[in-house]
Amino acid sequence: MSIPWGETATLITAGASAVAAFGAWQAAGRSAKTAEALTRIEGERWKADRTPQFDLELVETGSGQALLQLHLTGPDSLERLDSITIQVGDDDRDLSGVTPPLGFTRADLDNFVWGPFKFTHGANGTDEHGRGPAPFPLAVGTGSRFAMQRTYPGPWMEGKTQGMWQGEYVGKPIRLVLTCRSGDMEWTLARQLENPLFGAGT
Numbered sequence: 001m002s003i004p005w006g007e008t009a010t011l012i013t014a015g016a017s018a019v020a021a022f023g024a025w026q027a028a029g030r031s032a033k034t035a036e037a038l039t040r041i042e043g044e045r046w047k048a049d050r051t052p053q054f055d056l057e058l059v060e061t062g063s064g065q066a067l068l069q070l071h072l073t074g075p076d077s078l079e080r081l082d083s084i085t086i087q088v089g090d091d092d093r094d095l096s097g098v099t100p101p102l103g104f105t106r107a108d109l110d111n112f113v114w115g116p117f118k119f120t121h122g123a124n125g126t127d128e129h130g131r132g133p134a135p136f137p138l139a140v141g142t143g144s145r146f147a148m149q150r151t152y153p154g155p156w157m158e159g160k161t162q163g164m165w166q167g168e169y170v171g172k173p174i175r176l177v178l179t180c181r182s183g184d185m186e187w188t189l190a191r192q193l194e195n196p197l198f199g200a201g202t
Contacts, residue, residue, distance in 0.1 A: 049075065049077065050182070050185070051187055051189075052081060052180045052187055052189065053072070053074045054071065054072060054178065054189075055071040055073050055143075056069070056176070057193075058117070058193050058196065060196055065147070065149050066117065067145050067146065067147060067148070068119075068147075069145050070143050070145070071142070071143035072084075072138045072140050072142060072143060073141070075140070078182065079140055080137065080139040080182070081182050082137055082182055083135045083137060083179075083181040084137070084138055084178060084181075085178070085179040086119075086132045086176060088117065088148075088174070088176060089175030089176060090113065090115055090175070091114045091175075095110075095114075103156075104155075108154075108156075111129040111131075113130055113131065113151055115174060116150065116151060116174060116195045116198075117148045118131070118151050119131065119132055119133055119149075123146070123147035124136075124146050124147065126147075130151075133146050151165070151166075152165065163198065163199075167198070169195055170198065172195055173195055175192055176192070177191075178191060
């Protein structure tokens with residue numbers, strides 16, 4: 001029986017071409033994934049290099065009032081932030097299993113600032129609960145000031161004075177969370193300020 005070498009060679013060549021094409025397809029896929037990973041890593045590095053840097057200082061002005069001085073110090077490559085949102089944070093107590101006292105709701109507990117200071121309602125667009133001022137833009141090298149005030153015990157805390165309430169936070173920090181946006185980038189930064197001794201700034 002004669003062997004059709006011509007047809008066999010054609011089949012071998014076609015098979016080799018298919019294998020080569022498949023190999024090229026796999027290589028292209030790996031190359032695309034590598035390029036995607038490198039792009040992601042570079043994007044993360046680029047974002048990290050532009051993480052906003054702040055100077056924060058609380059200055060008491062008397063009668064339980066204070067000013068938070070905020071200054072965007074860098075980095076220079078950031079240039080500006082389109083939006084900054086500041087929120088005062090709570091302490092570490094777990095309220096998930098706490099039943100609201102008679103006449104109060106879960107929202108009352110959640111909205112209450114569990115900490116020594118809150119932002120002053122109405123100043124800088126601050127909400128009624130004192131969580132934080134309205135979002136604002138800022139350029140690197142500039143700053144702003146925000147009114148804050150000492151907190152009082154919740155209205156459900158019968159018999160507890162402001163002095164007793166503030167005494168629970170002696171030596172404990174004022175917690176702030178800053179959410180910063182520039183273009184499609186966003187950073188969430190947790191910061192702490194020293195809590196001045198209650199009564200020292202009166």
